[in-house]
Amino acid sequence: MAAELKQLRENGGLNTIQAARRLGMSPATLNRSETGRRMATVAEVSALLAIYGVTGPERRRIMNMAEEHAIDGWWEANRRTTLLYALAQFEQQATAITAYAPMIIPGLLQTPDYARNIIQQEPFSEEEVERRVAMRLGRQNVLARTPTLRYHAILDEAALRRPFGGRYxxxxxxxxxxxxxxxxxxxxxxxxxxxxxxxASSSFSVLEFPRLPRLVYVEAAEASGFLDASEDTDGGPRRIGKMMKLALNSADSVDFMSKVVADHERS
Structure with a gap:
């Protein structure tokens, strides 16, 4: 795949800087994709083919290769990155995300102040705290992809009541x-x-993809990580189904949260 991408770029008469600028990524990132040190996502390959003017059977051949490559290597390729970076990458590719949060608001729904207060619970430097806050807020851009992405959060009342950063x-x-x-x-x-x-369990998210296997991200104080074996990922939807039987519907949940806001403001 890496060699194919490089050859297609050269056939299109573009250098690395020109192609990277059109795609909106750094030349270094594109270079790593062309040398096999990084796996280009299916979406990136699709965009590159459009930039290079590749159409018809050749485009279908390359896209099939990209999808097969993603299925075979998606987990190993992302294992080499940090968990948070891998999570952000997977969120970008997902078509549906269902998150369960027993104690802390999910990252995709956190305000800057809330995120900062949560991250400051760890012994990070001020610079590292701000870097992590910025990354968490950057991940929230995926929510702008609706209706392409369906995001559903199931919150325990405790996550809404615990006043991280104070009641206001x-x-x-x-x-x-x-x-x-x-x-x-x-x-x-x-x-x-x-x-x-x-x-219940620790916080977890179930990520669904159009062609890739389901993935479950488990977040706990002791350890966080991805589950990709079918015997593990099948359990996520089952637990969600049980929780949904206990949860209020969406409209009633909004009314409930409005009352929680009032409680925080007068407590």
Missing amino acids: AMADQVRWIIDAVKVGRATVTVIPFKHGGYE
Whole structure:
């Protein structure tokens, strides 16, 4: 695949800088894709073929190769990056993401203040904190892809009640979630305390792709990582199905969150 991409660029009469500029990536990143040190995503290959003017049977051949390459190597290629970078890459490729959060608001729905307060719980330098906040906020751009991406967050009431950053900051955070729902960027359902205990787990997200296998990202204090074996990834949707039976519907969840905002503001 790497050699094919390089040959197609040269056939199109473009140098690395010109092609990278048209695609919106750095020349160094494109160079790594052409030398096999990085796996180009299916979306990137599709864009490059358009830039290089590749059409018809040749385009179909290259796209089939890219998709097969992605299926065979998607996990190993991303294992070499940090978990957060890999997660951001997978979120960009996903067509559906369902997240469960028992204690902390999912990263794709966090305000800057909330994200900063969460990240500051770790002994990071101020510079590293701001870098991680910026990366987390950058990941949220995927929510602008609606209806291409369907994002659904299932929140335990505890995640809405715990006032990270103080009660006013938390009121802003919950209001931020309500706004995301109202503009159609996300679907959010809440499991209220009144249901008592239920089979729960650490925070996790189930990511679905058009042609790639389902992936589950598990986030815990002790360790975080991806599950890609079918016996592991099949369990995510089953747990989500059970939680959905306990959760309020979307409209009732918005009403519930509005009451939580009021509680934070007067507490």
